[in-house]
Every structure is written in C-alpha cells, then in structure tokens.
Amino acid sequence: MTTLDLTGLTTRPSQIWGGVRLVPLVRDEPVVDLRLNARLYEDTLGLVEIAPRHAYISYVPHGFVATWTGDGTPAAAYGTQLSADVDSLPTATMGLRIHRRMARREAKHRLRFLPMHLALEGYLALHFGGPTIAWEEWSQRAIRQGLSPRVEEAYAGAEVRGLADALRVFEIHPGQCGVMVYVSDALAAAFIVPHPDDYRALHASLLQDLYGELIHHYALLMPPVQDFRARVPDTEIRSLAQLRTAVTEQERTWAQFHDTTMATELLEQEHTWQSVHRMGRFTLSRFLPRFRPKQGNHIGEAITDDLGRIAYLKTFRLSESQVRRGHLLSRLAAHDWHLADTAAELGLSDDQLGLRLDSAGFGFLLRQDVLDGYRKQRRT
Amino acid sequence: MDSYGDLIAADDVLLFVNAAITSTGQREFHSDAGEQRLSLDFLHAYMLGNYRDLYAGVLALDINDHNAVLVIRHLLETSGEATAEQRRSEGRLIAARLATLPPQRVYGLFDALRRARVNNRRTRAIMRDWLSARPDAAFDAVKYRGGLKRALRHAHLAPATKELGAFVFAPLTRKRYETPLLETWRRAHYEQAALYELPYTAAEGFAAKHGISRKVFLERIAPRMTRLETLRLRDSAHRIGATGTPADLTRMPLTRLATYVLSLPVEERVRRRAELTHALESAAGRVAGPHRGSWGKVTAVLDDSFSTFGSVHKRRRPLAVALACHHLLAALADDYTGLWTSGRTDALLARPYGPTPLGRRILDALDTAPSRLVIVSDGWDNAPPGLAGEVLRVFRTRLDPERRTSIVHLNPVYDAADFDVRRLSPTVPTAGVRDAEDLPALVELAQFAEGRTGLAELITYMDTRATRMLDATHQERSR
Numbered sequence: 001m002t003t004l005d006l007t008g009l010t011t012r013p014s015q016i017w018g019g020v021r022l023v024p025l026v027r028d029e030p031v032v033d034l035r036l037n038a039r040l041y042e043d044t045l046g047l048v049e050i051a052p053r054h055a056y057i058s059y060v061p062h063g064f065v066a067t068w069t070g071d072g073t074p075a076a077a078y079g080t081q082l083s084a085d086v087d088s089l090p091t092a093t094m095g096l097r098i099h100r101r102m103a104r105r106e107a108k109h110r111l112r113f114l115p116m117h118l119a120l121e122g123y124l125a126l127h128f129g130g131p132t133i134a135w136e137e138w139s140q141r142a143i144r145q146g147l148s149p150r151v152e153e154a155y156a157g158a159e160v161r162g163l164a165d166a167l168r169v170f171e172i173h174p175g176q177c178g179v180m181v182y183v184s185d186a187l188a189a190a191f192i193v194p195h196p197d198d199y200r201a202l203h204a205s206l207l208q209d210l211y212g213e214l215i216h217h218y219a220l221l222m223p224p225v226q227d228f229r230a231r232v233p234d235t236e237i238r239s240l241a242q243l244r245t246a247v248t249e250q251e252r253t254w255a256q257f258h259d260t261t262m263a264t265e266l267l268e269q270e271h272t273w274q275s276v277h278r279m280g281r282f283t284l285s286r287f288l289p290r291f292r293p294k295q296g297n298h299i300g301e302a303i304t305d306d307l308g309r310i311a312y313l314k315t316f317r318l319s320e321s322q323v324r325r326g327h328l329l330s331r332l333a334a335h336d337w338h339l340a341d342t343a344a345e346l347g348l349s350d351d352q353l354g355l356r357l358d359s360a361g362f363g364f365l366l367r368q369d370v371l372d373g374y375r376k377q378r379r380t
Numbered sequence: 381m382d383s384y385g386d387l388i389a390a391d392d393v394l395l396f397v398n399a400a401i402t403s404t405g406q407r408e409f410h411s412d413a414g415e416q417r418l419s420l421d422f423l424h425a426y427m428l429g430n431y432r433d434l435y436a437g438v439l440a441l442d443i444n445d446h447n448a449v450l451v452i453r454h455l456l457e458t459s460g461e462a463t464a465e466q467r468r469s470e471g472r473l474i475a476a477r478l479a480t481l482p483p484q485r486v487y488g489l490f491d492a493l494r495r496a497r498v499n500n501r502r503t504r505a506i507m508r509d510w511l512s513a514r515p516d517a518a519f520d521a522v523k524y525r526g527g528l529k530r531a532l533r534h535a536h537l538a539p540a541t542k543e544l545g546a547f548v549f550a551p552l553t554r555k556r557y558e559t560p561l562l563e564t565w566r567r568a569h570y571e572q573a574a575l576y577e578l579p580y581t582a583a584e585g586f587a588a589k590h591g592i593s594r595k596v597f598l599e600r601i602a603p604r605m606t607r608l609e610t611l612r613l614r615d616s617a618h619r620i621g622a623t624g625t626p627a628d629l630t631r632m633p634l635t636r637l638a639t640y641v642l643s644l645p646v647e648e649r650v651r652r653r654a655e656l657t658h659a660l661e662s663a664a665g666r667v668a669g670p671h672r673g674s675w676g677k678v679t680a681v682l683d684d685s686f687s688t689f690g691s692v693h694k695r696r697r698p699l700a701v702a703l704a705c706h707h708l709l710a711a712l713a714d715d716y717t718g719l720w721t722s723g724r725t726d727a728l729l730a731r732p733y734g735p736t737p738l739g740r741r742i743l744d745a746l747d748t749a750p751s752r753l754v755i756v757s758d759g760w761d762n763a764p765p766g767l768a769g770e771v772l773r774v775f776r777t778r779l780d781p782e783r784r785t786s787i788v789h790l791n792p793v794y795d796a797a798d799f800d801v802r803r804l805s806p807t808v809p810t811a812g813v814r815d816a817e818d819l820p821a822l823v824e825l826a827q828f829a830e831g832r833t834g835l836a837e838l839i840t841y842m843d844t845r846a847t848r849m850l851d852a853t854h855q856e857r858s859r
Binding site for chain 1: 687735746747762765769771779
C-alpha cells in the first residue's frame with residue numbers, strides 16, 4: 001500500500017470563492033461502522049442532526065480538545081485515536097492549561113483545537129523519533145529526546161485570507177464525506193471522514209486547521225481563481241436527450257480532470273506508510289511523502305479499512321523549508337543516522353552536511369564540538 | 381433603430397430597476413451590508429446624474445421601500461438641478477409613492493432629509509401635503525411622536541389643532557385632552573387599563589414602565605396589534621403561554637406568509653400542513669385574481685440550495701420568494717410543475733440545503749415541454765458552474781430558436797460586485813424579484829431585458845405604470 005485509495009468517493013464540481021477552491025468528495029455509501037467519537041458530537045449538539053448510530057469503533061481526530069479526562073479539565077487528543085466503542089476515552093491525550101479568558105471566549109458547544117503550534121510539533125515528533133544508533137557525532141540531547149521539542153510554524157485557517165468566507169458560503173453536497181482545499185489551485189489539504197454527519201460536524205473545523213506558509217502567501221497575494229465553467233459543444237445537438245448526454249459528459253470530464261491532474265501530487269505520489277494501530281477491520285496509519293524538493297509534499301494521517309480504502313484522511317501540505325528538512329531527515333534515517341554515509345549519498349562532504357543540518361535548524365542534534373569543528377573547516 | 385446611447389440607457393435603467401427591486405442594503409449570503417450599500421449608493425448617484433427623468437420614473441415600478449425612500453431623498457436633495465417641468469412630474473410621482481409607503485418609512489425619510497439639511501420649499505410642501513393627508517393626526521402623534529415632532533419642526537408647520545401641538549411639544553403640561561386617543565395616552569402614564577387602548581408599539585413602553593408581565597400584556601393588547609405584528613409575535617406569545625387572538629393566516633400577504641411558514645420547525649409544518657397549505661393557496665389565489673389559470677402549461681425551477689438561507693438579516697428570504705412563487709404559479713397556470721433543485725417534492729418542507737445543480741433541473745423542466753419556464757434562483761449555479769447557462773443557450777439556439785417556450789429567470793438577490801442580479805445566460809432575460817406578488821409585472825418587465833425592445837418602448841412602459849399609479853392615488857383621494 002503506497003498510494004491513497006479513494007475508491008467509493010466521487011469528485012463533484014468545485015466551488016470557488018476568491019482564491020480558494022473547494023472540491024467536494026461524495027461517498028456513494030457511507031461507512032457506518034466507524035464514527036466520530038460520541039463525545040465530540042455532544043459538544044456540537046444543536047449544530048447537527050444525528051442519524052441513528054450503529055458504529056462499534058470510533059475515532060477522534062488529531063488535535064481535538066474536549067473534556068477527555070475524568071476530572072473535567074480539557075485535554076487534546078495526541079495523534080488520531082481509534083477506540084473500541086463509540087464513547088470511550090482516547091488513551092493518548094495531552095493535558096492543557098487553558099487560561100480562563102481563553103476558555104471563556106470559546107462558545108460552549110464548539111469543537112476546539114489544540115493551540116496550533118503544539119499540534120504541528122506533535123505531527124513531526126510522531127514521524128521522527130531521532131537517531132536510532134548513537135553515533136558519536138550526535139548530541140546527548142538528540143539521543144535522549146529525539147527531535148522533540150521542535151517548533152514548526154504554520155498558519156491557522158482563520159489567518160488564510162478568504163478561507164473563512166469560502167467555507168461559509170460553501171454548499172455542502174448531500175452525502176458529502178470529504179473536501180479538498182485548494183488555494184490558488186495549489187492543493188492545501190485533503191480531509192475525508194467516514195460519514196456525512198461527521199463531515200457536517202467537522203466542516204467548520206477546517207478553519208481551525210493548519211496551513212503552511214505557501215498557502216498563506218498564495219491566499220494573500222494571488223488573484224482569484226477561475227471557475228472551470230461547463231461548455232457544451234452545440235453543433236451536434238438535435239434533441240433534449242442528446243443535450244442530457246452532453247451534460248453528463250461534462251460532469252464526468254471534470255471529475256476525471258480533477259483526479260488525474262489537480263490532485264496528482266497527493267493521489268499518485270507514493271507515500272511511506274507507518275501503521276500505528278489496528279482495530280477491527282480498520283487500520284490507523286501515518287504517512288510521509290518522499291520529500292521531493294520543489295514539489296507539493298503532504299504528510300497526514302489515515303484510517304483505512306480491510307480493503308485498503310480510505311475511511312478517514314487528514315493531510316497537511318509541507319512548506320518548502322519543511323520539505324528540505326524532511327528530505328535531510330529521511331536521508332539520515334535511511335542510513336541509520338550515519339553522517340558520513342548520508343553525506344556520500346547526497347554528494348557532500350561531512351562538514352557540508354553538518355552545516356546544512358545546522359542551517360536547517362538541526363544544529364542542536366550535533367555535538368557542540370563536532371559542529372564547531374565543521375565550522376572551522378569551512379572557514380579555512 | 382435605436383442609437384447606441386439609447387441602448388445603453390435602456391440597459392442602465394433595467395440594471396438599476398433590478399438593483400432597486402432586490403437590494404435592501406442589508407447583508408446577503410455572498411456579500412455584507414457594507415458592500416451592498418456602497419454598490420447601491422453608486423448606482424443611485426449614477427442614475428441621478430445621467431438619467432434624472434428615468435430615475436424619477438422608476439418610482440412607479442415595483443422597487444422596494446428602501447430604494448423608493450432613497451430615490452425620493454436624492455431627488456429632493458438635488459431640487460436645484462431640475463427644470464420646472466421635471467419638478468412638476470417628480471413632485472406628482474413622489475407624492476403618489478409616499479402615499480403607498482408605510483408611515484414609519486416616511487417619517488424615517490423626513491428625518492434623513494432633516495439630517496441632510498434639505499429644507500427647500502418643495503420639500504416642505506411635500507411634507508405638508510403628506511402630513512395633511514394622514515387619516516388620523518392624533519394616531520400619528522401617539523404612534524410616531526418623535527417622527528412627527530421632528531417633521532413639524534423641520535418643515536415649519538403648524539400642528540392640525542392647538543391641542544395636538546401641545547401634545548407633541550409639551551405633552552404633560554395639560555391636565556386633560558379633548559381627543560380621546562390623546563387622553564388615553566395621558567392616562568396610560570398612571571392607569572394600567574388605559575394602555576391597552578393604545579397602538580401596540582406605544583403600549584409596549586408603558587407596559588414596561590408599569591412592570592406588566594409580558595404574558596398578560598400580549599394577551600390583552602392582541603386586538604390592537606396590526607396584521608404583521610400579530611404574525612411576528614405569534615410564536616413568541618405561544619412560547620410564554622399567552623393565548624391572544626390567533627393570527628388569521630389566510631389574510632397575510634403571500635411572501636410574508638411564506639417567510640413565516642419557513643421559520644417554523646419541520647415537525648410543526650407537518651402538524652399544521654392543512655392550515656398552512658390552505659393559507660398559502662388562498663394568498664396566492666388572491667394575488668392571481670382574474671389571471672387565475674390563464675398562463676397555460678408552466679414549469680418552475682425553484683432554488684432551495686444552501687445559499688437561499690440568505691443572511692441573518694434576511695433570513696431565508698430567497699427561499700421564501702421561491703416558495704411564494706411556487707404557489708402563485710400554481711394558481712396562475714392551468715398545468716403546473718414545480719421542480720426544486722434539491723429534488724424535493726414537498727414544497728412545504730423546503731429548507732436551504734445542498735448545492736445548486738440548476739443545469740440538470742432546467743433540463744428536467746424542459747422535458748415537461750412547458751409553454752412557460754420560470755427559474756427562481758440567486759444565479760449561483762455551481763454543480764457544475766455555468767451549466768445552466770450552457771443548457772439555456774443550446775436550447776435557445778439549437779432546439780427552440782422559434783421561442784415556443786418562453787423562459788424567464790427571476791433573481792431575489794442583488795449581487796453587489798456586479799451592480800446587478802446574477803444572470804444565468806444572455807439568451808434568457810433576468811429580472812430581480814423581491815415579493816412574489818409582483819411576479820406578473822416582473823415577467824412583463826423582463827421582456828425588456830432580452831434586448832429586443834429599445835429605450836422608447838421602455839419609456840412608454842414606465843409612463844404607463846406612472847399613469848396607473850397616479851390614477852390609483854387619485855381615486856384613493858377622491859374616495
């Protein structure tokens with residue numbers, strides 16, 4: 001399993017607002033035995049109508065804040081969680097101290113997210129544990145604590161210009177279970193859930209999501225995108241039936257264009273998958289891209305069923321510098337964190353790689369004297 | 381053959397009429413109140429500067445009250461620029477339109493004129509005439525006390541009677557008023573029972589002053605409420621358990637009634653299905669009047685996508701217009717089919733939900749081979765975008781070039797960015813719509829938007845409408 005399998009999801013015509021294009025994904029048949037944790041629904045009561053639930057497995061998306069703990073204090077789910085019955089508590093949570101003022105500002109029945117930088121940090125820490133072999137060049141801190149804590153910068157959806165309005169005026173399709181968010185036609189995120197009710201509950205949460213700096217800058221600087229308007233060639237048409245066929249053809253063309261052209265960087269790129277948890281017929285995994293510099297790279301979490309079809313998906317587009325960092329880390333990981341081997345593969349000398357790590361923000365991983373040695377070599 | 385300038389003039393006027401029918405300067409689904417106002421203000425300034433006669437003539441069409449007030453204000457503010465002949469015709473139109481406006485709007489207009497420091501002789505004369513034509517000066521003095529007082533002061537008018545003057549400017553100096561209503565108002569300061577003889581809005585303040593519970597107040601004031609007040613307060617009165625006289629739904633105007641129906645939760649609509657359907661049908665029947673069943677085979681495509689929610693200012697307005705049109709067309713046609721974009725078949729349970737697959741619905745509608753196709757939609761065709769326009773274009777150019785089927789698009793939403801209502805296709809005329817009641821007149825007007833009739837015809841049409849309005853007011857006066 002290397003690419004994403006979106007079987008069962010159909011692409012519907014996109015809706016645009018300014019520079020933001022939202023492409024709805026509709027499930028012909030909703031997945032009924034995997035549902036959003038009931039506690040999250042409790043928080044959204046009054047916002048959504050809930051169909052009868054028969055699910056026996058539930059999930060909590062990464063970063064969701066709710067009163068998970070017994071004593072009623074808020075906590076955040078750390079990584080997407082699967083649990084065996086619909087309202088059990090997630091096991092991995094991260095306690096939060098929310099200031100009184102902040103807590104009061106939030107509406108009572110509103111899903112809340114972790115403070116943003118924390119969530120992204122979590123993402124990267126989940127993917128990279130740090131050096132696996134304690135080569136002598138690595139610092140004690142790198143070996144003991146891995147990459148954590150690392151601060152990654154990202155923009156909350158509310159800061160992405162036009163996204164709030166785009167989500168507000170978006171008309172949710174019946175049966176819609178997912179959406180692909182494009183900003184200036186660059187794929188910003190993909191979000192898929194098992195059931196339309198879940199989507200309805202989580203639609204607005206896209207605004208509290210994370211987006212990379214590229215997306216933020218595009219939204220700020222780029223002109224509005226164009227609609228892909230339908231065009232019916234009229235020379236052949238002699239009857240209403242023929243017109244109807246032409247209309248169906250138009251709809252099919254768009255879906256095909258989107259899946260094979262617009263979303264290729266996510267759908268056709270091979271990902272490295274790491275399976276995290278298996279429960280019933282569902283598997284929770286995280287995936288990393290190949291970190292190809294100067295291309296769209298997406299990390300994410302997915303829940304797949306026994307046939308490998310996506311039931312839940314959430315992705316984040318890495319920024320260019322994050323891709324570079326990821327590239328370095330993945331190369332290091334491929335060589336068991338051996339500096340000389342990695343440098344040889346990248347065609348660099350040891351000191352060049354050392355300084356590249358430093359400039360990428362990983363200087364703290366190297367022992368101070370080793371790093372100083374590299375710097376001295378460069379100077380001479 | 382019209383000159384190029386005439387074509388542009390006709391186009392501009394239609395554009396302005398569409399805007400003046402639909403926009404109320406309030407927030408819409410796709411644009412906020414600020415954008416709407418800015419866009420509308422520009423149009424008013426543009427029309428006034430370029431086509432003053434036509435701008436005044438628009439008063440005779442079905443433009444909404446908000447825009448009628450704006451037009452009158454702009455005309456009065458710029459009296460100096462008008463010729464004597466223009467002033468005379470404008471004056472008649474203004475007087476006729478003021479007579480049909482709700483009084484609170486007119487007092488609002490007088491206030492706006494006062495704030496804008498417009499106090500020319502013509503303005504004062506118009507204010508004097510309107511005030512003297514009010515049926516009950518004492519009633520106005522009680523219900524619109526502030527407005528009347530400022531109007532009198534601004535226009536340098538003497539109140540109708542001496543007592544009224546005292547009432548308006550120094551109310552509590554008198555021990556007793558001869559006019560019964562004024563005396564009731566005086567007594568209501570001290571006596572609870574008296575306030576129930578006052579108009580609802582005036583009584584509300586006294587009820588608060590005396591600390592009367594809302595339930596008791598609503599029950600006892602019920603006979604004094606206007607039609608719309610009863611409709612508006614019906615549900616909040618029910619919630620607190622007041623059992624006043626129930627609103628007689630069959631007497632309500634069609635679009636108001638549709639808004640009311642859509643504000644009810646689905647369970648209640650199902651429970652009161654017979655009552656609501658009957659009310660909607662009789663309201664539609666009243667509007668259709670002599671035209672009932674005269675439109676032949678009609679098919680309507682009605683938009684109930686999520687965007688018909690409108691905004692918190694105009695809650696479900698576009699959907700209400702669609703629902704009202706549904707019932708009105710059913711009354712006008714002898715064979716009617718209504719198709720909702722979501723595919724629902726039960727109009728009473730309509731709610732704003734889902735995308736707008738207009739193209740497909742229009743195809744379904746054309747399959748029924750109607751003689752008249754009416755599309756009621758905000759024009760945001762998005763599944764897929766532009767398909768409706770393509771279907772209409774191909775149908776017009778390839779399948780029905782002889783125009784056996786007449787197609788018209790009615791749009792309840794003003795698009796601030798485009799200074800017009802959104803069009804589906806250049807081959808199909810689009811007209812703005814605010815109240816479904818105006819539908820027959822709008823279909824007439826929409827023919828001009830097709831670009832086949834020129835400025836001369838448009839001016840003739842507007843003159844006819846103006847004459848009709850002036851006659852109606854004249855008859856009212858003489859009665």
